[in-house]
Amino acid sequence: MQxxxxxxxxxxxxxxxxxxxxxxxxxxxxxxxxxxxEELITEAEKRDMKPMAGAAGxxxxxxxxxxxxxxxxxxxxxxxxxxxxxxxxxxxxxAVAEDVDEAANRDGVxxxxxxxxxxxxxxxxxVAEEDGTGIEDGEQDFEIQDESLMRDFIxxxxxxxxxxxxxxxxLEQNPDDKECINAVFRPFHSIKGVSSFLxxxxxxxxxxxxxxxxxxxxxxxxxxxxxxxxxxxEGADTLKVMIxxxxxxxxxxRSRPLYPDLTELRExxxxxxxxxxxxxxxxxxxxxxxxxxxxxxxxxxxxxxxLQKKSGEKRRIGETLIGEGKATPKHVLSAxxxxxxxxxxxSTVRVDVKKLDDFVDMIGELVITQTMIKQNLVxxxxxxxxxxxxxxxxxxxxxxxQRTSTxxxxxxxxxxxxxxxxxxxxxAKDAGKDVIVAxxxxxxxxxxxxxxxxxxxxxxxxxxxxDHGLEKGEERTSKGKPERGTVKLSAYHKGGSIVIEISDDxxxxxxxxxxxxxxxxxxxxETDDMGEQDIFKLIFMPGFSTAEKVTDVSGRGVGMDVVKQxxxxxxxxxxxxxxxxxxxxxxxxxxxxxxxxxxxxVRVGNEKYIIPATAIRRLIRPTRExxxxxxxxxxxxxxxxxxxxxxxxxxxxxxxxxxxxxxxALVVVVDAGGRSKCILVDEVLEKGEVxxxxxxGNFGGLKGISGxxxxxxxxxxxxLDPEGLFxxxxxxxx
Amino acid sequence: xxxxxxxxxxxxFSTMRKVIRNLLKQLGYENIVEAExxxxxxxxxxxxxxxxVISDWNMPNMSGLELLKQVRADGSLSKTPFLMVTxxxxxxxxxxxxxxxxxxxxxxxxxxxxxxxxxxQIEKKRG
Numbered sequence: 001m002q003x004x005x006x007x008x009x010x011x012x013x014x015x016x017x018x019x020x021x022x023x024x025x026x027x028x029x030x031x032x033x034x035x036x037x038e039e040l041i042t043e044a045e046k047r048d049m050k051p052m053a054g055a056a057g058x059x060x061x062x063x064x065x066x067x068x069x070x071x072x073x074x075x076x077x078x079x080x081x082x083x084x085x086x087x088x089x090x091x092x093x094x095a096v097a098e099d100v101d102e103a104a105n106r107d108g109v110x111x112x113x114x115x116x117x118x119x120x121x122x123x124x125x126x127v128a129e130e131d132g133t134g135i136e137d138g139e140q141d142f143e144i145q146d147e148s149l150m151r152d153f154i155x156x157x158x159x160x161x162x163x164x165x166x167x168x169x170x171l172e173q174n175p176d177d178k179e180c181i182n183a184v185f186r187p188f189h190s191i192k193g194v195s196s197f198l199x200x201x202x203x204x205x206x207x208x209x210x211x212x213x214x215x216x217x218x219x220x221x222x223x224x225x226x227x228x229x230x231x232x233x234e235g236a237d238t239l240k241v242m243i244x245x246x247x248x249x250x251x252x253x254r255s256r257p258l259y260p261d262l263t264e265l266r267e268x269x270x271x272x273x274x275x276x277x278x279x280x281x282x283x284x285x286x287x288x289x290x291x292x293x294x295x296x297x298x299x300x301x302x303x304x305x306x307l308q309k310k311s312g313e314k315r316r317i318g319e320t321l322i323g324e325g326k327a328t329p330k331h332v333l334s335a336x337x338x339x340x341x342x343x344x345x346x347s348t349v350r351v352d353v354k355k356l357d358d359f360v361d362m363i364g365e366l367v368i369t370q371t372m373i374k375q376n377l378v379x380x381x382x383x384x385x386x387x388x389x390x391x392x393x394x395x396x397x398x399x400x401x402q403r404t405s406t407x408x409x410x411x412x413x414x415x416x417x418x419x420x421x422x423x424x425x426x427x428a429k430d431a432g433k434d435v436i437v438a439x440x441x442x443x444x445x446x447x448x449x450x451x452x453x454x455x456x457x458x459x460x461x462x463x464x465x466x467d468h469g470l471e472k473g474e475e476r477t478s479k480g481k482p483e484r485g486t487v488k489l490s491a492y493h494k495g496g497s498i499v500i501e502i503s504d505d506x507x508x509x510x511x512x513x514x515x516x517x518x519x520x521x522x523x524x525x526e527t528d529d530m531g532e533q534d535i536f537k538l539i540f541m542p543g544f545s546t547a548e549k550v551t552d553v554s555g556r557g558v559g560m561d562v563v564k565q566x567x568x569x570x571x572x573x574x575x576x577x578x579x580x581x582x583x584x585x586x587x588x589x590x591x592x593x594x595x596x597x598x599x600x601x602v603r604v605g606n607e608k609y610i611i612p613a614t615a616i617r618r619l620i621r622p623t624r625e626x627x628x629x630x631x632x633x634x635x636x637x638x639x640x641x642x643x644x645x646x647x648x649x650x651x652x653x654x655x656x657x658x659x660x661x662x663x664x665a666l667v668v669v670v671d672a673g674g675r676s677k678c679i680l681v682d683e684v685l686e687k688g689e690v691x692x693x694x695x696x697g698n699f700g701g702l703k704g705i706s707g708x709x710x711x712x713x714x715x716x717x718x719x720l721d722p723e724g725l726f727x728x729x730x731x732x733x734x
Numbered sequence: 735x736x737x738x739x740x741x742x743x744x745x746x747f748s749t750m751r752k753v754i755r756n757l758l759k760q761l762g763y764e765n766i767v768e769a770e771x772x773x774x775x776x777x778x779x780x781x782x783x784x785x786x787v788i789s790d791w792n793m794p795n796m797s798g799l800e801l802l803k804q805v806r807a808d809g810s811l812s813k814t815p816f817l818m819v820t821x822x823x824x825x826x827x828x829x830x831x832x833x834x835x836x837x838x839x840x841x842x843x844x845x846x847x848x849x850x851x852x853x854x855q856i857e858k859k860r861g
Contacts, residue, residue, distance in 0.1 A: 026859050027839070031832040038833075064829050149756070152749040160747070186792055190747035193790075193821060196843035197753045215824075 006052070009040045010087050030067050034060060052090055059083040146198070147250065153194050154247050157239070159425075160187035164236045166422055168229060169415040175224035184232060185214040191239065202259050203242050209269055210235040222272060226350065231268050238265055288317055291335040297327050353448070356409055363405045364596075364691035367398050368710045375713055406596075410445035413491045413500070416455065417442050420462050420502075424487050427466040433485060434473055435466060440490035446498050446590070450570070454500070454590055457566040461502045461586050462487065464560070469506035469584055479581065481505065494589070497572070503585035509578040511535050518544060536576055540564040542674045561674055568672060568723070571597060571614050589614075596689050597709075601717060602668065602681040605655040608717040609681075610690055610709055615722045617669040617676060619684060622662045637662060637678045639669055647677045647729050652704065658682040672722035677729075692719060704728045739785035740765045744775040744801065745819070746793040754788060754819075760846040761853075772796025776804055779811050786853070787816045791824060791831070799831055806835045815856050 037060040044053035062083065066076035167183040174180045192207035210232060216222045238260055245257040289303040298306075298321065306320055318336065321327040374391055421437040428435035446454075470476075470485035477483050490501045511532055518524045518538045538544055542561040567574045567588050578584035591597070591614075599610040618639075626638040627646075635646040646667075650657040659665035659682055667678045690709035695702065706721035741763055745751045751768045758766055767784070769775035771793040778784065787805070791798040798818055805811045818831045818839040828839045837856045840849065 027832055028835060028837055028859060031835055034829065034833045067829060067832050068825055146756070149749065149752055152752060156747060156749050182792070183794070186746070186794065189792055189821060189824075190745075190750060193842045194747060194749045194753060197750075 006040065006043055006047075006049075007088075007091050009036055009043070010084065010091055012036055025066060025069075027067065030063060034063055034067075037063065052087065055083065055087050055090065059087070150198060150246070150250060153198060154243055154250070157187075157191050157194075157243050160190060161236050161240050161243075162418065162422065163187055164232070166415065166418045168233060171224060172226075172229055178218060181214060181218045181224065185211060185218060188214065188235075188239075200246070202262075203239065203246075206235065206238060206242070206262060206265070209266065210239075213269055213272060216272075228272065231265070231272070234265055234268070238262065288332075288335055291338050292321070292327060292331065295331065295335060297331040297335070302326050353409075357449075360405045360409065361691075363398075363402050365710075367402055368691060370395060370398050372714045406447070407445070409448050411448045411451065412443050413446050413451075413498075414442035416446075416451055416458070417489050417491070419455070420458060420489055423459060423462055424466055427463060428470075431467060432472065433466065433470055434483060435470060436484050436486045438486055438488040440488065441492045444491035444493060444498060446491075450590060453570050454588070457563045457570075457588060458500065458502070460560075460563045460566075461588070462489075465502055465504040465506070465584070465586075469504035469508075471507050497589040497591060499587055499589050501585055501587045503583060505583040508580040508582055508584055509536055509539070511580070514538055536578060540574070540674065564674070565723075568614070571612050573614050597692050597719060598687075598689050599709075599719065600668070600687045601685040601690075601711070602666075602679075603683040603685055604649045604653070604681050605657045607653065607655050608685065608711060608715065609649065610717050610719045611668060611670060611679070611722070612706075612719070613687065615670045615672050617671050620667050620669065620678075622667055622678075624663045627662050637667060639676075639678065642676075644669065645677050646680060647725070648680050650680075652725070652728060670722045672726055675726065677722075677726055679725075690717070690719070736785070737762045738765060739763070740767060740783060741786045741788060742767050742769060742775060742778055742784045744769045744772065744787065744789035744793070744798065746770050746790065750790065754849075757844075757846045757849050758788075761850050772798065772801035772804070775801050779805065779808075779814070784814060787814055788819060789816065790819045791821075791827065799827075799834060802831060802834050802836055815860065817852055817856065 037056055041053050041056045041060065044050075044056060059080065062071070062076065062080055065071045066080070071079075164184050164187050167180065171177070171180040171184055188207045188211040192204050192211055195201075195204040195207060213222075213228065213231065217224050217228060222228065242257065242259050245254075245259060248254050249257050289298075289307070292298045293300055293303060302321075303317075306317065306324065306326060318327075318332040322329055322332055370391075374395070377387065377391070417439050421439065424435055424437045465487050470487070471479070471481075473483045476485060486505050488501070488503045490503075492499055515524070515530065515535050515538070518535075518541075519526050521543055523538060523541055523544060524530065539560045540563075544561060564574050567590070570590055572588055572590040575587045575589070576585060597610070598613040600613055600616055602609050602611060620637075620639060622637055628636050628638065628643070630636050630643070633645070636643040637646050646662065648657075648660075649655075650660075657665075657680075659680075662678075662680060665680050665682055666684055667680055668684070670677055670679055690711070692707045693709060695705070695708050704721055704725040704727075705718050706724070707719045709717050709719055711717045741758055743751050743754045743758070743766060745754070745768075748768075748770070751770075755766050755768070767778055767782070769778050772789075773796045775787070775789065776796070779787070787801075789798040789801055796804075802816055802818065805814055805816060815837050816835075818828065818836045819842060820828055820831075820839055821842050825841060828836075831839060837859070838852050840852050
């Protein structure tokens with residue numbers, strides 16, 4: 001591009017601007033001008049025409065100010081025209097480079113623009129004015145202008161706030177992800193928008209303030225840390241309360257909404273403003289003066305007096321008090337220590353999950369090493385009582401350490417539940433059902449590594465509850481049930497497991513229907529005499545439900561076998577109860593953590609294996625009579641009247657066993673993947689918890705083995721994966 | 735714009751769509767369709783004749799700005815009048831929309847009068 005091109009661009013600008021008429025700005029024309037201006041700036045920069053680029057830049061921001069109505073059209077037009085003719089002069093060489101700045105100054109382009117930003121009201125000021133009127137509005141009589149709109153607003157806002165709670169989990173994990181921030185920002189923004197139309201000034205203001213906070217995060221002015229997350233959550237709660245109160249007005253329960261005190265929340269938001277890390281802590285940390293009063297070092301009067309004297313000085317309160325002889329350095333120091341202790345108590349630290357995992361892992365090692373030492377001492381037959389009691393002490397410390405380290409990774413299950421609640425709402429909407437979600441025990445904690453793992457099985461169960469468990473409204477009312485169905489999510493600890501229950505108050509399982517279907521599928525025979533519980537268990541069998549849409553006859557059953565497998569994969573188990581017409585409850589038991597497994601150690605020859613306790617049904621010592629070798633089906637054992645295949649571990653892992661005949665050995669009956677098999681072992685050693693170690697890259701994908709564990713004697717035991725083992729056996733047997 | 739013209743209101747917040755719908759009704763517009771984000775809006779625009787678009791800026795899936803760009807880039811839709819709704823705090827972003835060829839913008843909250851004025855301005859410029 002030649003000089004003429006720039007010249008032409010500027011001439012276009014001049015001509016284009018004439019199209020902007022006096023009273024209202026022609027937005028599309030201004031848009032074209034802005035684009036032209038940008039092109040001009042790029043060209044000028046390319047040709048190293050700095051003064052030209054600078055002048056064009058100034059002109060561009062002037063035009064932006066006109067578009068944004070920061071400058072009146074008349075004033076704007078005048079200044080713009082001057083700016084353009086300056087540039088025309090510049091490009092025609094009438095002004096040399098050195099004169100340009102001078103020319104710009106003379107004509108006031110640069111000056112004026114900076115003045116504009118200084119004098120025109122900024123956004124914050126505008127809002128501050130609105131705040132003023134907002135308070136006045138609040139004191140006036142409360143009046144609902146459009147009831148139906150208000151109802152929509154309440155419902156939709158509460159839904160959106162629920163979304164904030166869900167999205168904040170993502171944000172916490174990806175604090176720098178703009179889309180995550182935006183997902184949390186948007187609901188506040190929308191609520192603010194509508195509340196401004198509905199004259200709900202308090203709600204608008206608080207939504208606006210939260211939005212502003214998040215906007216600053218979006219623009220990377222502040223970073224999203226636990227402080228911001230806490231404020232946003234508190235803000236969401238506050239809005240929920242405010243909107244809830246609005247609902248009470250609509251329902252005629254009160255004449256005007258009762259809003260909570262917003263001072264504290266506002267102070268916290270203002271605390272972020274200071275940009276100092278400790279801005280937040282100040283809220284919860286006692287002031288030094290207060291501590292000194294509590295300690296009886298100074299009186300309130302003295303503090304008041306000193307604070308007044310101090311105002312204007314830069315010295316800290318402690319220094320002033322010492323300087324005035326009102327307190328000794330020792331007292332102040334002790335108060336400072338107390339204060340910093342408080343800070344420690346109230347602050348949180350973000351830690352890389354990888355570091356945390358390593359830490360937990362190392363503590364696992366520590367526990368194992370300690371066990372090894374203990375066993376060695378026992379073997380040495382040490383009679384040193386002192387040593388033994390020291391070791392007992394060490395062992396209680398390490399187990400406490402292990403408990404604490406595991407708890408570091410624990411997070412409340414609330415977020416998962418909220419995701420489920422959202423899912424229930426969506427599914428209910430699709431199915432045309434009205435569903436209430438109830439939650440219980442959301443504060444129950446779970447290993448954060450498990451959160452993602454349990455998600456899919458839970459989704460399956462929730463889907464079943466809504467799609468198949470709950471009846472439609474009319475059907476419910478005809479049965480005398482409340483029209484709205486309830487899906488309840490609860491979580492609690494039981495033994496070493498976290499139990500997650502999903503229950504519905506729907507139609508319950510159809511016992512006859514399930515039995516009939518199982519017969520059709522060839523899973524059971526017509527003549528089988530089965531109890532209700534046994535029939536319920538059929539829905540977990542592979543092959544019970546097929547890809548075709550499940551009918552109302554089965555009531556439930558969309559891939560419950562898949563759910564069961566997924567739960568078992570996490571070393572969990574699933575239980576259920578159901579009453580016809582009253583509903584069903586599915587309870588999934590998950591281990592508290594993935595890092596430790598409760599297992600039974602068995603020996604085959606010189607090798608030791610660990611079988612997950614959740615998979616073990618029973619231990620038997622078979623007799624000769626129990627053993628049969630069925631043609632075409634292989635070796636079977638009769639376990640309480642049920643013929644189960646026999647699996648010889650030593651064949652699979654090629655080790656030399658002590659016993660080959662089942663009647664000499666022990667048999668562990670193991671359930672996995674919907675089938676049961678008898679595993680032949682030489683000896684059962686002990687039952688207990690072991691820390692799972694990954695086998696590492698080369699052995700990680702081995703079928704039949706899920707990991708390794710360092711045993712008390714220092715040797716390595718392999719943890720068996722029963723399902724993989726079954727598959728391995730089935731493929732090699734052929 | 736002819737009062738019989740079809741207006742498309744785009745906002746992810748349904749209450750907001752209702753607010754705008756009510757204001758449009760006050761102004762005598764009866765023929766109003768809604769979409770909940772840019773993606774849905776494009777579908778509407780491509781399946782029926784729309785005379786005027788009023789769109790929010792910040793929406794999931796496809797923002798108002800992206801919608802505007804798509805509309806302007808689409809030969810058969812490019813001339814559709816487009817009014818962008820924005821909030822005071824995000825007004826600075828408007829420059830982006832202006833550059834992308836928006837016809838005008840309006841700051842929340844607004845009254846029926848202001849809306850009417852903006853629609854009038856757009857019509858005037860378009861002749």
